[in-house]
Every structure is written in C-alpha cells, then in structure tokens.
Amino acid sequence: MAHSISTSGTDTYVGTAQSRVDGPAKVTGQAKYAGEFAAPDLTHGYVVSSGIARGRILSIDTAAAEAVPGVLKVFTHANRPRTAWLDYNYQDQVAPPGSPFRPLYDDKIHYSGQPVALVVAENFGTARYAASLVKLTYEADAPTTDLRALEDAAYVPPKKRSGIKPPPAPWGDADGAYRTAPVQLTNHYHMAVEHHNPMEPHASTVVWEGDGKITVYDKIQGVSNSLGYITGVFGMKKDDVHVLNPYLGGGFGSGLRPQYQLFLAVMAARELERSVRVTLTRDQMFTFGYRPDVRQTVALGAEADGALTSIRHEAISGTSGFEDYQEVVVNWSGVLYDCPNVALDYRLAKIDTYTPSDMRAPGAVTGVFALEVAMDELAHQTGQDPIDLRLRNYAEKDRTQDKPFSSKSLRAAYAEGAERFGWSARNPEPRSMRDGRELVGWGMATGIWESMMMQSSAQATLTADGKLVVGNQTGDIGTGTYTILTQIAADALGLPMTDVTTKLGDSKLADAPLAGGSWTAASSGTAVMRACYDIAAQVFTLARGLDDSPLANVDFARAVFKEGRISVAGDPSRSIAITEVMAKGGMDKIEATGSAGPDSGHAQDFAGYTHSAVFAEVKVDEDLGVVRVTRVVSAIAAGKILNTKTARSQILGGVVMGIGSALEEESMLDHTIGRFMNHNLGEYHVPVHADIHDIEVIFVDEEDKANPMGVKGLGEIGIVGTAAAVANAVFHATGKRIRELPITIDKIIG
Known part of the structure; x- marks a missing residue:
C-alpha cells in the first residue's frame, strides 16, 4: 500500500521529543548486559595475554594454575579442541580482506596482548589468580609498529573491503592545476590512534543448554554477526545457537565484529559442557581494534579569491599483518567541494598490531579533519571568511558518483549555525580576541557522513x-x-x-x-x-x-x-x-x-549524505597553554528528525567525542616493544564533565528523497568536523597552526 509515515492522521509521536522507552x-x-546474565553452574574464564608483540611461544607451563582448587581447565594452543575454523568458514559482516585472527590457533604471536591462554574456574577470583600462575617463554622478534617508517612500503589493497568505496578515479589534472595555481598550500596532518573504550567491557556469557545447544549473551552491535561467527567457526547448526544482546553499554564500532572473548567462551562451554562467562579487563580492551594510525597530505590550489582549482588528498593507513583494514578517508575531499581537478589516493602499510576497527564515523573523522583544517588555512591565506570560502566552493552534486544529492541543506546549516554562534562578531585576525589572561578563538568546519540504507x-x-x-x-x-x-x-x-x-x-x-x-x-x-x-x-x-x-x-x-x-x-x-x-x-x-x-524509494538515484556546520569557541591560557572548549554550536542537516530528544543526545555525544579527539585521546605505542602503553582509563584520557561546557544543537529543515521515511542517520555526524573546528579555533586564538591531534599543552607552548 502506498502509505507515507503520516497517513494515520498527523504524526502523534514521530518528530517529537520522547524519553527513552528503555x-x-x-x-x-x-x-542486563552480556556479562551479567546468570546461569546454573556458571564458570568463569580469564584471559592470559601475550607479553610480546611478535614472535612465537616456546613453552607454556600451566601446572601451577591447574593445581589451584576450583580450576577446571587451562586452554592453550596446544590443547584447544579442534574447530571448523578455516578462513572461508568465518562469517563476519564487516571483516576486511585477509585471514581473520584465530585465538589459540598456533604458537605464533601477531601483536602485543594477543590471548595465549584461557583459565576456566568455578569463580572469577580463582580464574584471575590462576591466570597469574601461567608461565610462558617466547622467542621474540623485533616488532614494526611505526607507520612513519613504512610509508615507502605502502600499497594499494588488492581486494576492496565490502561496503567501503575505494577512491574514485581522478578527474582533470590535479598536478598541473596545482603548479599553475596563484595560491598553493600543501601540508601534512595526523591524528593519534584512538581506542573505543565504551563503558561496558566486552563480555560473552555462554549458557550450556544440553544436547549441544547454547544460548549466548554477547557484547555485539548485531546478534546476526555473532550467530554467523559461531556457526561458521564451530560448525554448529543455527537452530542450536541462540544469541541475545538486549542492551549495549556503548560500542562506538568496537562491537561490530565478534571479539576474541566470544570464541574463547563458546570453545570452553562446548568442551566442558558447562556455562562459561569471559569478560575482558579494561587493559584487555586495548588489545583489539582501534581507530587506525593515518598519515595524510592535503594539497590545495586556488585562485586569489579562494576558488579551488586543485585538490590532492593522500592517506597512508596502518593495518595488521593479517588483514587489509580499509576506511573511506580521502573520498570526502571529492564530495564536499566543487573542484575541476581532483586526485585522491589511499594506501595501506602493515604493522604488528591487531587489525584496526571501525570507530564512530570511521574514515570521515580522520579525512575530514585534514581537509577542513586545510580549508581553514586556505581561508586565512586568501583573506577569506571561512564560511564564505566554503560557500564559494559549494558542491551541488557528488562528483565521485556523478549523482545529485538526495537533499543538501548545508547552506542553511552554515547560516543558522553562524547566527546562533554570533560568527559575524568574529575578528578574523589571530590573537585578536581575549578574555582576561586567556586568548579566545573561534573556528568552524563542515561535517559530512553517508546517509545509507541496508x-x-x-x-x-x-x-x-x-x-x-x-x-x-x-x-x-x-x-x-x-x-x-x-x-x-x-x-x-x-x-x-x-x-x-x-x-x-x-x-x-x-x-x-x-x-x-x-x-x-x-x-x-x-x-x-x-x-x-x-x-x-x-x-x-x-x-x-x-x-x-x-x-x-x-x-x-x-x-x-x-x-x-x-x-x-x-x-x-x-x-x-x-x-x-x-x-x-x-x-x-x-x-x-x-x-x-537500498532499493527502497529512490536511493539508487541519489547520493545521500548528512551534513553539518560546526562552530567552536576555545579559550587558551597564554602562559600555561591549557585549552578549554567553552562553546560549540553544531547545526545538522539530517532529513526528518524522528525524535528531537534522542537525536540531540546523539549529536551531543558525537561532539564530546570530537572534543576528545581534538584535545585528549591518544593511544601511545612504544615502538620498541610494540605495545600500547596507556592501556587504562587512568592514562588514556577522555573528556570528563569539567572539560565540557555549552553545546547547542540545531536541526535545520530538510526533506530527503532517498528513502521512504526521509530520514538520515545521526550517530556519526556529530563527531565529524568537530575536531577540525576546535583546531581551527586554536589557530585563531594563538596564531599557531597545529596539524597533529591531540592538541596538547606541549604543542601549544613548545
């Protein structure tokens, strides 16, 4: 029937602010969350993590652990049960090309923190204590984890990751246009590696139902992925596996792929014919996926008035030694602005870490940061207001797909955001605005994310x-x-x-x-x-x-x-x-x-994107170099808003994460030992209440033609562009251009 969403009279609930039903x-x-469900005779597994980043295990001594009263078994690569786990059995909706990591598969160590044993005991305390008694000896090789040393070895991935668009073919002559451009700008940009760190740790509770049947409570962003994983790896029938995850305490992408605790818990439950729970520690949350290390170069050529004549955006991203993880990093530079000559390049380099994973707005957070800081630099170099420069180069269609936009109210987002922020009062001269001992900076950036339908x-x-x-x-x-x-x-x-x-x-x-x-x-x-x-x-x-x-x-x-x-x-x-x-x-x-x-409505006829205009105010202590983000206005063009209350909350959360990217979040690798050293929330810094001040969210009117409801997603767009807006505000406040995130005190005063 050809009904629209408002056929039953006027919408009573859709489009209004409703509190969460959950x-x-x-x-x-x-x-209840994955690690909280009870089961009769529940046992607990504790993971033993590797102490080296690359090499092989020479021996594992489990005798002392197995002698502890209450310990049921210590699983290692030497005694694990055989599984159906071959590469082609692995069913993962978001897996990149390559050979997926297989816990306890053999004696090889691929990355620091790799699970090398699982101790299963009658209670958690016993399992944790016994795990401390497992002794390993290794033959260690020197790990390679510094992406800078591998740029010459970077390669174009031979197989494309499903659902990830490779860079489009270049158009025009980007190099030639750059050489003849009156204004030329080339710079390098870098964001630190980030880990997801949701509040709920990854956990799996596997309930043994008898007769080979199991019920699994897993920390996952879609039970279909865990179901496919279990049936593919263990050769189980779908009717024998029931997977549930009614609630998730945050994921940010870390819960897209089944993590290794699921394999370990299912393996142990099947072998022992007992219910088993495996919960990872906060330290172990740093032993799998992360937002990858990406080194970028952006070159812009323009006329004296800021009209773009050339865009070159190149990125080299780190991936694991066993999978070719890919993101859409550079494509945004061919979508956001109208330019006759564009060349985009994206390559990978293998490092000795676990495979990176999708983290809120993967690729866009990274690539748009570089592009939007470069655009701010171009605005300053040509004497243009940052908004005027973006309007001068406004794209009316997606040239990467040669399609019109399903909707694009970005002009309105610029206008409404600027008015609410008070942008017209901005003195464009860096270091020209002050509040007592603090320098004041105003910066802005554009955000973009795909509007998709699955x-x-x-x-x-x-x-x-x-x-x-x-x-x-x-x-x-x-x-x-x-x-x-x-x-x-x-x-x-x-x-x-x-x-x-x-x-x-x-x-x-x-x-x-x-x-x-x-x-x-x-x-x-x-x-x-x-x-x-x-x-x-x-x-x-x-x-x-x-x-x-x-x-x-x-x-x-x-x-x-x-x-x-x-x-x-x-x-x-x-x-x-x-x-x-x-x-x-x-x-x-x-x-x-x-x-x-995707075939619903007219999705195939259009390029669908959510857009935003992000405005940020920072105050920088001139003596101490401390940066405070005192105001953010985020104007969002996202089609029909189903729930203004939960929608606003999504943007608020994204902005907070963007502030974290800009000023705090950084997973620090020791390249000598190949280990992330600040693997806890005491040393891995995320924004706290005192870091966050006024955030205002605006939803501009927009009617979208791509899907029957006219809605676009909001989970990602709030973070995209936020870090760039903060970085641009820091430049306006201090006159110092910082192209490497996070912007820490040493970079301000160094």
Missing part, C-alpha cells in the same frame, strides 16, 4: 487486546532505537506508545543488519513501518467486512488510525476501535513482516 530499565538496573526486515504482531509488538535482530547501541521504532509503530497504527513493545537484539527475530553506519533508523525504521502498515491493511480489511461496519465501502487510503481506533478521513463519526474489530472478527492476533533495503 530508560527506566537502565536507570533502575533491570537492564537490507533489513522487521516483524509486527497485533493482539486482541490492542497491543502491538515489533522487532528485529538489530541492536540498540545507546542511540535510542527502541524508542524511535516504538514511535514509528505507534503512529502507523494510531496506538499510544505505551501499547507498543519493541524487541531487539535477539537472533530469533527478523533478520536485520548490525547497528552501525548510521543506517538503523532508515533501514529498520522503514521495515517496521511497512510491517505495521501491512497489519493496518489487514485489520482495516477485517473491519470493513464486519456486519454493519462503519467503514463499509471505504478505501484504505481514507482510513485514519488514531487513538486505538480506525475512522474515515473527514468523517470521524464513522469509526471503530481496533480491539472491537479483533473481537468481532474472531482474531487473536494479526502478524506481518516488512522489509526495506
């Missing part, structure tokens, strides 16, 4: 009491998915939100993709909407066929679902309660499944 469970402690399905069930249950396999990673799907379903059938229950994170529900990429609202939201409209059509048909029906001879297009009733548009006196329809029709329940995907 909020009470979370604040009262009723919400293949998704959802199921819906309406029962005789007028209650509706909807759901699918995707997860709510803290973004508010439970709430927006509840809103969509409630409006589709004209029910109060309290009569709608949304179920997520269960492998027995309808197929759905991982929660990531900012595609969940468009993908699962559309699927839920269609499932509910199917139910609406069924219940309407049932109502129209009743004896003396008030809806007799009425077309479905005139049906209005509101306040639990079905009425006729323009004649509300002709109505009937949904519960009455179900009772008179003798129906206990009505079920439907809806689906959606």
Whole structure:
C-alpha cells in the first residue's frame, strides 16, 4: 500500500521529543548486559595475554594454575579442541580482506596482548589468580609498529573491503592545476590512534543448554554477526545457537565484529559442557581494534579569491599483518567541494598490531579533519571568511558518483549555525580576541557522513487486546532505537506508545543488519513501518467486512488510525476501535513482516549524505597553554528528525567525542616493544564533565528523497568536523597552526 509515515492522521509521536522507552530499565538496573546474565553452574574464564608483540611461544607451563582448587581447565594452543575454523568458514559482516585472527590457533604471536591462554574456574577470583600462575617463554622478534617508517612500503589493497568505496578515479589534472595555481598550500596532518573504550567491557556469557545447544549473551552491535561467527567457526547448526544482546553499554564500532572473548567462551562451554562467562579487563580492551594510525597530505590550489582549482588528498593507513583494514578517508575531499581537478589516493602499510576497527564515523573523522583544517588555512591565506570560502566552493552534486544529492541543506546549516554562534562578531585576525589572561578563538568546519540504507526486515504482531509488538535482530547501541521504532509503530497504527513493545537484539527475530553506519533508523525504521502498515491493511480489511461496519465501502487510503481506533478521513463519526474489530472478527492476533533495503524509494538515484556546520569557541591560557572548549554550536542537516530528544543526545555525544579527539585521546605505542602503553582509563584520557561546557544543537529543515521515511542517520555526524573546528579555533586564538591531534599543552607552548 502506498502509505507515507503520516497517513494515520498527523504524526502523534514521530518528530517529537520522547524519553527513552528503555530508560527506566537502565536507570533502575533491570537492564542486563552480556556479562551479567546468570546461569546454573556458571564458570568463569580469564584471559592470559601475550607479553610480546611478535614472535612465537616456546613453552607454556600451566601446572601451577591447574593445581589451584576450583580450576577446571587451562586452554592453550596446544590443547584447544579442534574447530571448523578455516578462513572461508568465518562469517563476519564487516571483516576486511585477509585471514581473520584465530585465538589459540598456533604458537605464533601477531601483536602485543594477543590471548595465549584461557583459565576456566568455578569463580572469577580463582580464574584471575590462576591466570597469574601461567608461565610462558617466547622467542621474540623485533616488532614494526611505526607507520612513519613504512610509508615507502605502502600499497594499494588488492581486494576492496565490502561496503567501503575505494577512491574514485581522478578527474582533470590535479598536478598541473596545482603548479599553475596563484595560491598553493600543501601540508601534512595526523591524528593519534584512538581506542573505543565504551563503558561496558566486552563480555560473552555462554549458557550450556544440553544436547549441544547454547544460548549466548554477547557484547555485539548485531546478534546476526555473532550467530554467523559461531556457526561458521564451530560448525554448529543455527537452530542450536541462540544469541541475545538486549542492551549495549556503548560500542562506538568496537562491537561490530565478534571479539576474541566470544570464541574463547563458546570453545570452553562446548568442551566442558558447562556455562562459561569471559569478560575482558579494561587493559584487555586495548588489545583489539582501534581507530587506525593515518598519515595524510592535503594539497590545495586556488585562485586569489579562494576558488579551488586543485585538490590532492593522500592517506597512508596502518593495518595488521593479517588483514587489509580499509576506511573511506580521502573520498570526502571529492564530495564536499566543487573542484575541476581532483586526485585522491589511499594506501595501506602493515604493522604488528591487531587489525584496526571501525570507530564512530570511521574514515570521515580522520579525512575530514585534514581537509577542513586545510580549508581553514586556505581561508586565512586568501583573506577569506571561512564560511564564505566554503560557500564559494559549494558542491551541488557528488562528483565521485556523478549523482545529485538526495537533499543538501548545508547552506542553511552554515547560516543558522553562524547566527546562533554570533560568527559575524568574529575578528578574523589571530590573537585578536581575549578574555582576561586567556586568548579566545573561534573556528568552524563542515561535517559530512553517508546517509545509507541496508537490507533489513522487521516483524509486527497485533493482539486482541490492542497491543502491538515489533522487532528485529538489530541492536540498540545507546542511540535510542527502541524508542524511535516504538514511535514509528505507534503512529502507523494510531496506538499510544505505551501499547507498543519493541524487541531487539535477539537472533530469533527478523533478520536485520548490525547497528552501525548510521543506517538503523532508515533501514529498520522503514521495515517496521511497512510491517505495521501491512497489519493496518489487514485489520482495516477485517473491519470493513464486519456486519454493519462503519467503514463499509471505504478505501484504505481514507482510513485514519488514531487513538486505538480506525475512522474515515473527514468523517470521524464513522469509526471503530481496533480491539472491537479483533473481537468481532474472531482474531487473536494479526502478524506481518516488512522489509526495506537500498532499493527502497529512490536511493539508487541519489547520493545521500548528512551534513553539518560546526562552530567552536576555545579559550587558551597564554602562559600555561591549557585549552578549554567553552562553546560549540553544531547545526545538522539530517532529513526528518524522528525524535528531537534522542537525536540531540546523539549529536551531543558525537561532539564530546570530537572534543576528545581534538584535545585528549591518544593511544601511545612504544615502538620498541610494540605495545600500547596507556592501556587504562587512568592514562588514556577522555573528556570528563569539567572539560565540557555549552553545546547547542540545531536541526535545520530538510526533506530527503532517498528513502521512504526521509530520514538520515545521526550517530556519526556529530563527531565529524568537530575536531577540525576546535583546531581551527586554536589557530585563531594563538596564531599557531597545529596539524597533529591531540592538541596538547606541549604543542601549544613548545
């Protein structure tokens, strides 16, 4: 049926500010996470991590550990059970090309912190103590972890990662145009490696159900990935594995791929025929994926008035020795601005660490930082206002795909953000603004992220009491998915939100993709909407066929679902309660499944992106070099906003992470031993309350044509461009251009 999202009268819930439906469970402690589910005779596993970054294990002495009362077994590469684990059995929706890491596979050490043993005991304390007694000897090789030393060895990955667009073919003559450009600017940019560090550590609780069946509670952003992993690696039937993750305490991308504790917990549970829980420590959270080390060069050629004539953006990214991890880093430079000559290059270099992983707005956070700082440098060099420069080079279509934008209200974002921030009062001269002993700087940057849609399905069930249950396999990673799907379903059938229950994170529900990429609202939201409209059509048909029906001879297009009733548009006196329809029709329940995907609507005809204009104010202590971000205004163009409250929260969280990237977050590698040294939250710095001041979020009006609901994702766009805006503000305050993040005191006063 050709229904839009507002067919059932006017939207009651969609587009309004609604509190999280899962909020009470979370604040009262009723919400359980992967490492909290109980099971009879539950045992605990503790991981022993390698002490070297490269080499091989010569021996493992487990005798002392196994002698501890309560220890059930110590698993190592020498005694682990055989599995079905070959490369082609590995089912991972986001895996990069290469050979995936296999815990306890053999004696080879690929990276520091690699799991080399698992101690399983009757309780956690015993397992942890016994793990300290496991003794290993190694044959160590010198690791290579410094990307700077490998730039000459960088290569174009032979296989492209699924879903990741390689750089487009160059257009025009970027080198020639640069050589003849009146204004030339070439600089190098670098962001420190960052680790995700969600509040909830990675954990897996595997409940042994008997007869070879298991129930798994896993820290994952999509249970379908864990299910595919377990069945592929262990050769288990899907019917024998039930994976759940109803709640996630933050992921930021670290939960896209199954991490090694899942393998270890399932392996131990199958071998011991006992329930097993494995929870990683905070230190061990630094032993897998991270935002990769990327070294970038941006060269801009322009006319004297700032009109771009040439863009060259090159990036070299670190990857592991066993997988070719790839991100979209340089492509943004061909999308954000209109330029006749563009050349983009992206290469990899292998280092002795674990494979990097997607971290909130992967690739865009890195690449847009370099581009937007370079644009600020060009504005300063040509005497242009940073906004005017961006408007002068405004792109009206995506030249990398040769497609028009599905919508682009970036001009409005610039205008509304600048007005709210007070940008017109900015003195463009660096070091010209002051507040007492602090230098004041105002900077801005543009943000961009793909507006994507993935293949998704959802199921819906309406029962005789007028209650509706909807759901699918995707997860709510803290973004508010439970709430927006509840809103969509409630409006589709004209029910109060309290009569709608949304179920997520269960492998027995309808197929759905991982929660990531900012595609969940468009993908699962559309699927839920269609499932509910199917139910609406069924219940309407049932109502129209009743004896003396008030809806007799009425077309479905005139049906209005509101306040639990079905009425006729323009004649509300002709109505009937949904519960009455179900009772008179003798129906206990009505079920439907809806689906959606990239072919829904006109997605293939357009290039879809979310845009933002980010404005930042910093105050810098002239003597001490301390930087404070005192104000941020983030103006977002993201199509239809489903829930203004949860949407604002997503942008707030992204901005906070962006401030962390700009000023604090840095995973420090000791290249001699190949280990991240600040592997705890005492030494890995993230923003705290005292670091965050005023953040204002603006949603500009935008109608999008790419998907049936006209929505775009919000999970990533809040962070993109934020670090660049802060860096540009620091330059305006101090006159010192810092192209390497984080901007720490030593870089200010050094």
